[in-house]
Amino acid sequence: MINRIPSMKLAERVREGHLRAIARLITRVESGGDAEVREALAELYKATGNAHVVGITGVPGAGKSTLVTQLVHEYRASGRKVGVVAIDPSSPYSGGAILGDRIRMGDLVSDPGVFIRSMATRGTLGGLARPALDAVDLLDAGGFDVVLIETVGVGQDEVDIVRAAHTTVVVNAPGLGDDIQAIKAGVLEIADVHVVSKADRPDANKTIQELKAMLMMSLEPGEGIWRVPVVPTSSEKHSGFKELMAAIDRHAEHLEKSGEITQRRHQIALTRVVKVAEEIVRDNFARDSRSQTEELLKKVTQRELDPHGAAVTLLKAMKETIHEAH
Amino acid sequence: MINRIPSMKLAERVREGHLRAIARLITRVESGGDAEVREALAELYKATGNAHVVGITGVPGAGKSTLVTQLVHEYRASGRKVGVVAIDPSSPYSGGAILGDRIRMGDLVSDPGVFIRSMATRGTLGGLARPALDAVDLLDAGGFDVVLIETVGVGQDEVDIVRAAHTTVVVNAPGLGDDIQAIKAGVLEIADVHVVSKADRPDANKTIQELKAMLMMSLEPGEGIWRVPVVPTSSEKHSGFKELMAAIDRHAEHLEKSGEITQRRHQIALTRVVKVAEEIVRDNFARDSRSQTEELLKKVTQRELDPHGAAVTLLKAMKETIHEAH
Structure with a gap:
């Protein structure tokens, strides 16, 4: 994209309450969000x-x-x-x-x-x-x-x-x-x-x-x-x-x-972390066109392997890819 | 439990179409399902x-x-x-x-x-x-x-x-x-x-x-x-x-x-594997009372770490525990 405002720059404007900056950054979040968007979100989260x-x-x-x-x-x-x-x-x-x-x-x-x-x-x-x-x-x-x-x-x-x-x-x-x-x-x-x-x-x-x-x-x-x-x-x-x-x-x-707010905040943090983790797992499986995933799904389709066995295998394989992808 | 019918035994009866066996095994699945139940499910999946x-x-x-x-x-x-x-x-x-x-x-x-x-x-x-x-x-x-x-x-x-x-x-x-x-x-x-x-x-x-x-x-x-x-x-x-x-x-x-059935079966396999993987992730986080999870959630609550960072950290840590737990 030409002249795309950097997400970190948008984040600064978000902090100042600019509605257009908020709208733009939400659009970027909705469309998936690259590393730069995630960085901006991490920065804003502090506030x-x-x-x-x-x-x-x-x-x-x-x-x-x-x-x-x-x-x-x-x-x-x-x-x-x-x-x-x-x-x-x-x-x-x-x-x-x-x-x-x-x-x-x-x-x-x-x-x-x-x-x-x-x-x-x-x-x-x-x-x-x-x-x-x-x-x-x-x-x-x-x-x-x-x-x-x-x-x-x-x-x-x-x-x-x-x-x-x-x-x-x-x-x-x-x-x-x-x-x-x-x-x-x-x-x-x-x-x-x-x-x-x-x-x-x-x-x-x-x-x-x-x-x-x-x-x-x-x-x-x-x-x-x-x-x-x-x-x-x-x-x-x-x-x-x-x-x-x-x-x-x-x-x-x-x-x-x-004092219930403490439990509530803990619950919110847990929910959010789990949701993100789930999305990482989903993205990993869905995007992943590596032969291993396809091979495993084929085995599941042909009843050579059950879904649980395939999930465990794929979660273990995910380990190596998490670092680079996220 | 005393005189609990082994899940593998129930699985055999399920194969024969016994309604009570089906009902019982579903109940075990609903209540979480231990390793024996999962083994029975993997066996039945072949059929x-x-x-x-x-x-x-x-x-x-x-x-x-x-x-x-x-x-x-x-x-x-x-x-x-x-x-x-x-x-x-x-x-x-x-x-x-x-x-x-x-x-x-x-x-x-x-x-x-x-x-x-x-x-x-x-x-x-x-x-x-x-x-x-x-x-x-x-x-x-x-x-x-x-x-x-x-x-x-x-x-x-x-x-x-x-x-x-x-x-x-x-x-x-x-x-x-x-x-x-x-x-x-x-x-x-x-x-x-x-x-x-x-x-x-x-x-x-x-x-x-x-x-x-x-x-x-x-x-x-x-x-x-x-x-x-x-x-x-x-x-x-x-x-x-x-x-x-x-x-x-x-x-x-x-x-x-x-021939659409082939795609459909692939889609079903993917959905099922992803669902199981998600559940493993959720279970891992929810059950996990290890100090690391609590520590990370506390950091999220206090805005020292954002949910994405915490999720990546926990997913990486999960790798070591997947094998024993599932």
């Missing part, structure tokens, strides 16, 4: 740890994007800079993220205290978590007070993304199937705050009561334990978003006061 | 490769479970043995899978030509794909002609599971949100057969037309290329399931005739 990271998850149709938009407005009204990383499944036709919902964000687009980015899936063998969490780092290092990660809350990768947040908000909508969607998505136990969206609808109260009943069942006795609140919101009536922001703030306070 | 594996995916509420039940009936009526591996998100309260939908299967439970198993998520750092695909192997080795894998179709792990199938069926329901759900779930491009369930509903035709229009857009010219069909089904009217089975059979035939 992270100040933002409060909020994972917002829920099944498709739960109204996450609308809620995120409203929440961004609340954070701005409270004087805070807020970044959004939205994980949208990719369309094979557009080759990118579906941005429809973003259009509703309207006036936020021109606000320098707001950064919104939709990230697409990375294709066949790539996970979403690593580039998404790198983007969170960039916003953190760029001086954003709050970073919201919005994901469709089903699947291991998605669960890992919310595990890398300080506060996890699970969005439930009334009437989206018979069961509480958080159970279907397997994310009930990771919620720090529950939202029931579309609370103006007549069946919302049933969902609220069911959620509260389930939360009661899991209630551990004791002092100083976080009680997961259920916050009703309605974008129709513009209600509940201030309360949601307050609930997230209370949870942030609780983490600090109780 | 796999005969079943046609069908991935069935779609967002929650699309009606997958009902469809699977109906499809099982069709396969039985055609004289084939059919196994089902259903991936259900785990509830923190039941500690297992939600089996509600299975109850509707009724009479299938006592049929020796049918095996149905719901598998739960494996918790914090474990993926679903490995144990689920091991279960598919057991059914394949046990002489089942067809194995259906049912998953909630969102997220990397889910996509990987369907990538390990010969034929992928994506289930869409009318009126579940504004967009085609397959796009939201990021699985549009991996469908070999599309289903529009609840086709008796008045809005079903709109969904069918939208899907067909999208498929037209992606149509590649040429002879001998698979044209993804859109099959309407209705459990209300008991219609479409025979047509769905026929479409899956046609796709199986197409794979053989076109």
Whole structure:
């Protein structure tokens, strides 16, 4: 590329909060990231740890994007800079993220205290978590007070993304199937705050009561334990978003006061390191056209070797290549 | 355990198609699987490769479970043995899978030509794909002609599971949100057969037309290329399931005739090996309480080291331990 701004130079501008520099560096991260990009990320990582990271998850149709938009407005009204990383499944036709919902964000687009980015899936063998969490780092290092990660809350990768947040908000909508969607998505136990969206609808109260009943069942006795609140919101009536922001703030306070923040940080570090390690392993296998990999896969196809045996052999062989590649 | 049947003994019974042996060995796989279980799996793997594996995916509420039940009936009526591996998100309260939908299967439970198993998520750092695909192997080795894998179709792990199938069926329901759900779930491009369930509903035709229009857009010219069909089904009217089975059979035939089956098998082998490798990496990090891992995570928490640097260091250290552990 001609006149490509060096990634380390972009990193400096990211530190100063330049939105275009953040956007550009995220694009480089998304497209794989060479050694220079990784160096820039490592440098920026030192400047992270100040933002409060909020994972917002829920099944498709739960109204996450609308809620995120409203929440961004609340954070701005409270004087805070807020970044959004939205994980949208990719369309094979557009080759990118579906941005429809973003259009509703309207006036936020021109606000320098707001950064919104939709990230697409990375294709066949790539996970979403690593580039998404790198983007969170960039916003953190760029001086954003709050970073919201919005994901469709089903699947291991998605669960890992919310595990890398300080506060996890699970969005439930009334009437989206018979069961509480958080159970279907397997994310009930990771919620720090529950939202029931579309609370103006007549069946919302049933969902609220069911959620509260389930939360009661899991209630551990004791002092100083976080009680997961259920916050009703309605974008129709513009209600509940201030309360949601307050609930997230209370949870942030609780983490600090109780000392739970230490465990949470440990968990986040573990998740991130594992995700990177997984990606290195995937990349290694996928890119690797060496005869050994192909030979082993052929053996697996022909039932001469089982997948476990092949994986162990390939992991051992990877040893020699890790150093040069990463 | 006292009088525990050796896993290799169970494997022999699996080969003879004993349902209880299959169930027991799956339980051992689910609970982690020791060296003996892995040995049994490696032995059984040699006997796999005969079943046609069908991935069935779609967002929650699309009606997958009902469809699977109906499809099982069709396969039985055609004289084939059919196994089902259903991936259900785990509830923190039941500690297992939600089996509600299975109850509707009724009479299938006592049929020796049918095996149905719901598998739960494996918790914090474990993926679903490995144990689920091991279960598919057991059914394949046990002489089942067809194995259906049912998953909630969102997220990397889910996509990987369907990538390990010969034929992928994506289930869409009318009126579940504004967009085609397959796009939201990021699985549009991996469908070999599309289903529009609840086709008796008045809005079903709109969904069918939208899907067909999208498929037209992606149509590649040429002879001998698979044209993804859109099959309407209705459990209300008991219609479409025979047509769905026929479409899956046609796709199986197409794979053989076109020679695409070779690529597909290569893809399946790659997916499986990568999934196992990932699990080994995760297990290694999660179980590992060695001071090095903790030390590195602490450095990541304190911003002295970035996640990528820590991952590379840990992957290198893992090499020495792989041999003993696996």
